[in-house]
Amino acid sequence: MSTLTRRAFSRQTLGSLVTFSLLETLIGGDVLADEVKPVTAKWLAELDALGRDVRGQKLKQVDWQKKVEELMARVDMQDLLKFIDFDKLAATAKPRERGELSLRAKFPQVEGLPTDLVFGHQIFALGKNRSVVPHGHDNMATAFLILQGTFDGKHYDRLADEKDHMIIAPTIDRQFTVGECTTVSDHKDNVHWFKSTGDAGFIFNIHVLNVDAKSGKRTGRVYIDPNGEKLAGNKIRARRIKEDEAVKLYG
Ligand SMILES: [Fe+2]
Numbered sequence: 001m002s003t004l005t006r007r008a009f010s011r012q013t014l015g016s017l018v019t020f021s022l023l024e025t026l027i028g029g030d031v032l033a034d035e036v037k038p039v040t041a042k043w044l045a046e047l048d049a050l051g052r053d054v055r056g057q058k059l060k061q062v063d064w065q066k067k068v069e070e071l072m073a074r075v076d077m078q079d080l081l082k083f084i085d086f087d088k089l090a091a092t093a094k095p096r097e098r099g100e101l102s103l104r105a106k107f108p109q110v111e112g113l114p115t116d117l118v119f120g121h122q123i124f125a126l127g128k129n130r131s132v133v134p135h136g137h138d139n140m141a142t143a144f145l146i147l148q149g150t151f152d153g154k155h156y157d158r159l160a161d162e163k164d165h166m167i168i169a170p171t172i173d174r175q176f177t178v179g180e181c182t183t184v185s186d187h188k189d190n191v192h193w194f195k196s197t198g199d200a201g202f203i204f205n206i207h208v209l210n211v212d213a214k215s216g217k218r219t220g221r222v223y224i225d226p227n228g229e230k231l232a233g234n235k236i237r238a239r240r241i242k243e244d245e246a247v248k249l250y251g
Pocket of ligand 1: 135137142184192221
């Protein structure tokens with residue numbers, strides 16, 4: 001390593017399959033010093049690799065969901081919270097009167113963690129009884145991981161699109177607490193809605209935008225009102241609404 005600068009190390013190993021094993025080897029010594037948060041850096045790098053695979057169509061979206069959920073279940077929560085400087089972030093966050101406040105977590109620069117992550121990330125802060133309002137997604141794969149608090153979490157499959165409505169069916173409806181996770185794709189559990197039931201709720205969110213370049217759909221949220229006409233087979237005809245109405249109704 002003495003003849004290899006850090007910059008060269010990054011350039012030569014980023015995105016390559018040897019990154020993680022090399023990183024582990026280096027962490028074993030004292031090359032990367034004590035600024036490194038090895039557990040979470042590796043975890044995020046794995047998340048990034050899965051994101052690249054799903055975007056490159058090497059991984060089906062539903063398989064990405066399974067793998068991300070497995071990875072999320074292995075998170076070292078204490079290390080992740082340190083990594084994103086959560087205490088400072090939570091202390092300065094002032095939740096909005098309705099809906100979620102989106103905070104940008106700054107990741108420390110750590111060797112081996114790609115700086116150009118394929119996924120976007122944010123932390124949602126929510127006061128008691130406030131919600132990440134019900135919405136579906138176009139051309140997006142996304143995941144929620146609860147960092148603090150308790151939530152009523154709901155997901156729905158998006159079965160069909162009509163001009164002004166979306167036909168949905170409930171898939172997940174339960175309480176969530178710290179360390180628990182759910183995922184969204186165009187093919188499974190596309191609609192979600194999380195209501196904070198404790199005093200202060202924080203959710204870590206990652207999102208892979210334009211997950212399918214061939215879909216032709218603009219990546220983004222599609223707000224709906226899940227309190228719609230009940231149809232046979234546990235289905236619901238949910239009205240498509242604008243964000244401000246969703247926040248007014250459910251935020
Ligand atoms: Fe979402």
